[in-house]
Amino acid sequence: MNVVLAHLNAYVAVFLMVTGLFTVVNRGNLIKKLVGLSIFQTSVYLLYLSPGKIIGGTAPIIADRYEIYSNPLPHVLILTAIVVGVATLALGLALVVRIQEAYGSIEEDDVHRQSAPGEARQGGANGGEAP
Amino acid sequence: MTGVTSESIVLFVNTALLLLMCAAALGVVRLRNLFAVVMLGGVYSFLMASLMVALDAVDVGMTETAVGAGISVVLMLSVLGLTKTREAAPRHRPLVALVVSAVVAVSLLYASGDLPPFGDPAAPAHQHVAPEYLARAPVETGAPNIVTAVLASYRGYDTLGETAVILTGGIGVLVLLLGARRRRGGVRQGGAGESPEGTGAPMLRDTVILRVGAKILLPFILLFALYVQFHGDFGPGGGFQAGVAAATGVVLYALVFGVASAQRVAPVRVVLVMVPLGVLIYAGTGLAGMLAGGNYLDYSVLAHDPVHGQHWGIFAVESGVFVTVSGTMLAIFYAFAGRRQAREEEGAGR
Numbered sequence: 001m002n003v004v005l006a007h008l009n010a011y012v013a014v015f016l017m018v019t020g021l022f023t024v025v026n027r028g029n030l031i032k033k034l035v036g037l038s039i040f041q042t043s044v045y046l047l048y049l050s051p052g053k054i055i056g057g058t059a060p061i062i063a064d065r066y067e068i069y070s071n072p073l074p075h076v077l078i079l080t081a082i083v084v085g086v087a088t089l090a091l092g093l094a095l096v097v098r099i100q101e102a103y104g105s106i107e108e109d110d111v112h113r114q115s116a117p118g119e120a121r122q123g124g125a126n127g128g129e130a131p
Numbered sequence: 132m133t134g135v136t137s138e139s140i141v142l143f144v145n146t147a148l149l150l151l152m153c154a155a156a157l158g159v160v161r162l163r164n165l166f167a168v169v170m171l172g173g174v175y176s177f178l179m180a181s182l183m184v185a186l187d188a189v190d191v192g193m194t195e196t197a198v199g200a201g202i203s204v205v206l207m208l209s210v211l212g213l214t215k216t217r218e219a220a221p222r223h224r225p226l227v228a229l230v231v232s233a234v235v236a237v238s239l240l241y242a243s244g245d246l247p248p249f250g251d252p253a254a255p256a257h258q259h260v261a262p263e264y265l266a267r268a269p270v271e272t273g274a275p276n277i278v279t280a281v282l283a284s285y286r287g288y289d290t291l292g293e294t295a296v297i298l299t300g301g302i303g304v305l306v307l308l309l310g311a312r313r314r315r316g317g318v319r320q321g322g323a324g325e326s327p328e329g330t331g332a333p334m335l336r337d338t339v340i341l342r343v344g345a346k347i348l349l350p351f352i353l354l355f356a357l358y359v360q361f362h363g364d365f366g367p368g369g370g371f372q373a374g375v376a377a378a379t380g381v382v383l384y385a386l387v388f389g390v391a392s393a394q395r396v397a398p399v400r401v402v403l404v405m406v407p408l409g410v411l412i413y414a415g416t417g418l419a420g421m422l423a424g425g426n427y428l429d430y431s432v433l434a435h436d437p438v439h440g441q442h443w444g445i446f447a448v449e450s451g452v453f454v455t456v457s458g459t460m461l462a463i464f465y466a467f468a469g470r471r472q473a474r475e476e477e478g479a480g481r
Binding site for chain 1: 138141142145146149150152153156157159160165168169172175176179182183186187188189190191194195198199202203206207210211213214215218219221222223225227228229231232233235236239240243244246247248249250251252254256257260261264265268269275276277278281282286289290293296297299300301303304307308365366367369371374375456459460463466467470
């Protein structure tokens, strides 16, 4: 196995991680930010699961026919992380819905401009249109 | 995945899926139509799930399919229905973000040189607890699926905490989306029959293929959920996967036949009770262990012999996980759908 293939999973995990990071930092749209955060999160799944794989091994479910099993511990950690991830994603999306209703926009710039000091913020849960 | 898979096949599948995922991620960043972004995100999740199966993480792959390609996409789409579907043109130069990303990437790549090569059985991660789990779990818990044994028994505290986090997330969503409307004296969430039309239901209900297809699929999805729940000790599966799969079935029903119809099957009141009930079942199982004379979350004392006790304990906590996960997923979906419904009614009343 050559050097690139031996570490490809780590390289791709890094690539996905910075892709997510770039999206979170650069994009102003709040839904896009959350999608970026999800990509960041999946890169962590990859980072955890890849070292658990043993070539020639099989899924960690004990059976008589097999002797080598991949490492079950990362599976446990990531399994719960995925479901917790969707709960936090939903929380973020709920915040986005409330921001849309309060400011009439989900673009970060619009929200910042409206909430700048000296400018009246649009009250109520069902605000008007973006300026 | 068999034990005799040759190295080159594993590497080929692994590499192909990784490259496809990179392409999908780039597409997600570049696209400005948010509908396309969400759908491509679903494709990305499905690729990730396939890769997880290729990496022998079958339990995780099942979860990612149901969560990433199922529930997440539905939630994102229902939020798009409440907001805008087009991202504004970027107003900032990407220079700062690029520099930050580049610095992070270079330092991580530098560090990745120290990682053991892919698939190496001699890697440090395989030397400590993992062989212990593989050797002892089938004997001590009687569950051939080591992931379930570790999840529910050995790391029971961890999983209890995760279930509580899901509960907290669900409460947060409900507070954010239901609180404000009640203050304004609006419609209460989810009275079945108040409005026959759910999110985009009329259009979908008129599509015969969708209607018939959904009806055919629904029993199988729910049956699959139950199978995954009760067979989780022996095959891939468990409370998390089953909970999400069951919720996906009801969400599919709601998307095609309307939220009101789905709420006749899974009433809001029941769903809201399920959210904390599962955590209580889980925590209660721990207390039962204490009452029987053991430690908290020690299942060995629950029955006449330790392996039976472990069986009962794992069954009980997996049921608790199922109840909380399915309840929370549905409650979150109802909260988003109810928001849309309320807004439509408000618009009509004006």
